[in-house]
Amino acid sequence: MRSAVLTASVLLCALGGSRAFATSLADEAAPTGYGYRDASGTIETRIHGDLRVSIRTSALKPERGYTPIDVVLQNTGLVPLQVRLTFQGHSNSAPRTSERSVEVPPQRRLVTWLPVPATVQAGSIQVESPGLTSLPLPAHTPVYVERSSGGTVLVLGTLKDFDDTSGVPRVEATGSPLFAVRTVDPRDAPRELSSYVGYSVVMVPGDLASVPADVWAVLESYVLSGGRLVLPQVSSSLTEHLPLFTAEGSRDAVPYGFGRVRLCGAALECGQALNAMLGESIPGPVNPAGAAPRWERSNLLAGGITPLLDHANTPVGRFLLLIFAFVLAVGPGGLMLARRRGPVAVLVAVPLVSVLTCVALVTWSVLVDGFAVHSARYSLTWLDAERSRAVTLGVSAWYANVSSGPVRFPATSALLAPDNADEMLADLDWTNGLTVTHGFLPPRTYREWGEVAVLPSRARLVVRREGGTVRVQNALGARLVQGYVRVGSQSYALPALEDGAEGTLGEPLPAGATPVSQLVSSVGGPSLAEGRLSGGEVNFRAPLPEGGFIARLEGLGPAPSSAVDVELEAGMHLVRGQSEGGRP
Structure with missing residues (x-):
């Protein structure tokens, strides 16, 4: 009977039958453990004088990164209001905070987002405004995040759009869904990369024109930095929104920077695309290692991983x-x-x-460790020279005797804590991008941070012919240690060059040589962050196109935290892109 119902559903879809009828049949035929759960959460509204505040009190927790909490502020008064939102997690230790300050114009509605580290399970949001003379108490709103045993899908659209496009049935709370879905109105969607980077898949089920241009810019950054985006098949070109997309007619997942884009047509095909992406066991693009549990006493990190810093x-x-x-x-x-x-x-x-022993210990600590911040830094970078930008996945290790000051990150980047962290590690201020005010580097504490970023960059590799020789100039911003470039359908080894220096290419490599795999394998194994960047290597290992290059650099690297003054213990960075003048 079940097979007959499924066959009837397929025939109806093929004959152009009603999509709603086909979907209802699919719901009846859905086996246990199939479908999705709506985890969009609930909203609680409170009125504080002239300020009406609506806070989402429950939301879907992504696998890593941040859980974006949307807050709707409506000013019914005649003067602008300065509003500060502060989230404080429930923790046994000293609780950390995540906050944001905004200005709400008079007689206006404003949707703002407060990203909360995904390691937090529950907390409360406090609303403060100095312009309100009588703020009723309590001003604290409890907030909880929901886990998902399967994948997490962020949908920019309505549940109806998702149902019509995906063809996946909805499972009630008593069922066992394969994944959970959170819906967001595209017009109110977050404009920061941090709010997207942790979700397994992001999907736009409706009209692509309903997504604002600035939201599309963030979606592209999400895919470039390792995310997975599912879109319905459309007739218009996608290059306006995804300028690097080159396989519009493909039904397979197409590499896009460190991530992938999947186009789907019919409802059943979109559901299969989602299940295929969610079924892949792909690690996060950046996987910093966290501290070992408190009951383990050793020099190793969680999972027996070795620290990246000798200090x-x-x-x-x-x-x-x-x-x-x-x-x-x-x-x-x-x-x-x-x-x-x-x-x-x-x-x-x-x-x-x-006393002499204590003095010896203090003296040794000052002379050997000093007061400097010690760091080791590793990264993978795609260069998009045509658009003057760099897409970076990086991991860094930190240690110092004294705590560092505030560290700033742009909105097109995301700072990622280890997945095994059981609480918020730092105080976060999202008012203008991200500012880590306290906790980025506690004194005498080893810590690792991951970073994903899409930043403006003029870094490039210049290749030109002079007579019978091919010369190359290093304009990548750091010392070039090793690398390869493809010129005239042949691969050449790059000479070691200081930043700004020029050199001559030698003889071409043998025809069967695979320079990308050789270089990534030589430094991408245990020596490149001990596998912490393995999630970004899949697309990075693709063969070099004509004019393409891959290079190994030293130094601080292009990740945003490179602005912190450190004593660099180790720095290894792989960069690939299209050389300037490298095409025949």
Whole structure:
């Protein structure tokens, strides 16, 4: 009976039958563990004088990154209001905050977003406005995030659009869905990369023209930095929204920067596309390692991963030697002193030895560690020279004796904490981009951060012919250690060049050589961030096109946190793109 119903559904769709009828049949024939759950959440509205505040009190939690909480502010008064929103998570330790300050014009409605780290399960949002003389209490609104046992899909559109386009039935709360869906009105969608980067898939089921241009810019940054975007098949060209898309007629997932784009036509095909993408076990584009559980006492991180910084490893051997010397001094040494000088000498000598030991430890810490911030940095970067931008996936390790100051990140970037973090690691201010005010680098604490960013860049590799030779200029902004470029259907090894220097290409490589795989494999294994960037290597390993290059650079790298003044212990960065003048 079940197979007969499914066959009837397919025939009806093929004959142009009603989509609603076909969908209802699919609902009846859906097996257990199929379909999706609506996790768009609920909204609570409160009125504070002239300010009407609507907060989404429950929302779908992505796998990593941030859970975007939408807040609708409506000013019914005649004067503008300065409003500050502060989220504080429920934590046993000192709670961290995520906040944003906005101005609400008079007689206007404003939709703003407060990204909250996905590691937080619950908390509360406080609303403050100095322009309101009487703010009723309580001004705290509880907020909870919902987990999903399957994937998480962010839909820019309505549930009706998603149902009509995907053909996936909705499962009630008592069912067992394959994935969860959160819907957002495209006009009110977030304009920051941080609000998208953690979701498994983003889908635009309706008319693409309903999505504003600035939202499309963020969606493209999401795909470029490793996201997955599903769009219905449309007749108009997608290059207006996705300028790097070159396979419009393809039914397969098309690489786009570090991510992929999938076009689908019929409802059943869109559902299959979603299930195929969600069924892939692809790690996040950046996977920084977190601290080991508190009950584990070792120099390793969670999962037995080795830290990227030598400064993070406790000098156990030196400490044991110092402890052994201290025991000898106060033990046998104290006994000998008591026999020769008497008990009074021991009472003076033992505290003196303790003070000298403490002074030695402090001196060693100052001389060896100092007050500088120590860091190791690794990254993968796509260069889009035509549009003067760079797409970067980076991971960095940090350690210092004293805490660092505030660190700023642009709206086209996202700072990612380790997935195993059980609480918020830092205080976040989203007023103008992201500013990490406290907690970015606690004193004497090893910490790793991941970064994804789409930033303006004039970095390039210039290739030109002079007679019978081919010369190359390094304008990538850092020392070029190793690399390859494809010129005239042949691959050449790049010479080691300082930033701004020029060199001559040697003989072409053998015809069967695969320079991209060779370079990525040589530095992309245990030596390139210990596999923390493996999620971004899939598209990065594609063969070089004509004029394409891949290079290994040293230094701080192009990620936004490179602006922090550090003592660099290690820096390794792979960059690929299209050379300037490299085409025949």
